[in-house]
Amino acid sequence: MDKKQIKIVTIGGGSSYTPELIEGFIKRKDELPIKEIWLVDIEEGKEKLEIVGNLAKRMVKEAGLPWEIHLTLNRREALKDADFVSTQLRVGLLDARVKDERIPLSHGLLGQETNGAGGMFKAFRTIPVILGIVEDMKELCPNAWLINFTNPAGMVTEAVSRYGNYERVVGLCNVPIMHTIKESEMLNKKPEELFFHFAGLNHFHWHRVYDKAGHEVTKDIMNLLFSEDNNVVANIKDIPFIEEQIRELGMLPCAYHKYYYLQDDMLKKELEEFKTNTTRAEVVKKVEEELFELYKNPELKEKPEQLSRRGGAHYSDAACEIISSIYNDKRSVMVVSTKNNGALLDLPHDCIVEVSSYITASGPKPISFGKFNAAARGYIQLMKAMEEVAIEAAVTGDYGTALQAFTTNPLVPGGAIAKKVLNEMLVAHKEYLPLFKEAIDKVERGEL
Template identity: 45%
Template structure:
């Protein structure tokens, strides 16, 4: 292992980068990072330079001897990196907005990762990510690739199936559950064990243990236990529904279990041009206004509005575990390999894993009950088709993928949405022959 680390952030101009930098600074004593390379594309140059400026001020403020290097040359940035972090957005926010608007216009959920929106984002993003992986294979074959790019599960699966890169998919969903329970039960995160089963953005908690005591029933019944819980997190679920499920869904489950209510909300936002993409555009604008202020030399608090809470913490924790070979447990997107027996071996899943320097090993998941299994298998099959469609550029497969998605109400609807989306995204889809 190299004595000092080179970290490469692809999509370095992202508004999230300052949080990541903050985490690197805070852990420099154990990580000993020598260089952080921030790389982006021509269209993102302006934001990249703003971030780089802030980064350098942050380093200076912290007295941290990490070299911040900014480049548009991705290969140079990748060369000999120990860790490559990908947080790209192909087509930028403009295309995300299209994803949302086209979906909602056709009467289906419009969302960055779930449903038609996530599908389109995957088609745009997979070819770029596989190009990045080819460069990692060539210029940094031993590097770990930490992928945050959404839809993270689908992207990670594409990489697992079509490259030899050591990839791990990350999401801040799991760490947020830990933080939430830590607060609710007033215990440190280390005293909490959570059994997860699922795939990215469709993950269920099937067991919750606080200091070795089973406490999931607290959550499922909405009742606090007199023992030590201070309060119970409000999940916004019907308790009868939760209790009969016997598991805690994640936030993204609302798109499936509360489809009609969310559709109504989204339609309202759509009519007022206030979908999530619109909001994020505004937040980003404000963030970059702050970032470019030469007096700002810390991560601004406003970043928390952006979402992605604890995203940096989960990334840095993972890098530390790999680097220090700690053999501790993280919840990650990895190849299934029989861990969830009701899914194919070669797909990505999001489960607890033991992290070592040389490998990441999922912990066995027991039998999955049918109320979880049915939806999980359905969405995973959609994801498999999406990966195949993105890689082959086969519009028939794309039609099958989108039709299969449980949030799409008919083949005709899928066809119309797909047709419009392919047209709008034409420049990002060289693999589809128009």
């Protein structure tokens, strides 16, 4: 018996990533009986939605598919009876990311989109919006799966699960995919010839690798990692890890661990970029402008190669694979943010972790990793606690809780500097922080 045709909604549909998402669905046209795809954005994103939406229509037409592509600013209209909802939104647009990076750097702190002060503020702005989307989903498409790529992906997914009380949610990040591709190449293997066992938190995970015969090849990759130029994630500085530290861990780190293991070196590099107005956010703004100029071309009917420079490569394809694996109960092994359920023994059973999982019709089934050694355990427990406090601050708008999150974060020094950066960022982002209004008014009156 044929399964019913499906409706897919992408919130943040005007994103530059959307052509890759459409390409991923086209590749799976025989697996997914798609009837309609709705691309949703906000008034400020209307022009981009029109540009990228028209490219999506050309791509689908070129593929000879009868799918309906709808463009709308009406989220509720789009969500009605949806089967899958993906979120790839940025509250405050790229200008907010520029502030997230430049304000901490102006005080000599690391400025980064998902880590440190900037990452916490992205959570403060984003989580209330995502929870609003979830409330609409409960009413309009209560059985839909939410596939979240919005950063900070782990915190956003945890907020949906814990505060939105919505269990049909999967968080997704492209970083594990990049590690999988790069490290397979290092061993002259295809990714499917190896088993990658990831465990940790979004942008803070480690992994081990095994071959088809069951032999662990993690150390083989380490040997290559420390003998060659093997930067995995293009938008993270190519500063090598300290070999002795990584070998003692016995696991391969995530590229984002450089912000923690190599904090001083990374800060120096970022401060150089700060002075020349070439922070990652400012570079991305230029790349986005170039991409949308390309997207305007009525002759363009496929994803342009330049999209790979945007960062986040392969994410959209992975989002399509998750949808296909849930819909078809494929049980693909993928690295996702999902409920721990005992897979990582050093973290709470019900918290969200990023872990290799089987993707089934009933959602991700995490693969048990066990316990970490002391160095990894201490760090990840601190990071999870910081996430929990930051999420609470985002949901409540409580100033003291936000300051507690800042103080807990390893990339933010405690005391006067934490308060100063927190206050400046609250005022800079006040348009997108309605829950913090009382605190922001006090900061502006000099009472905090």
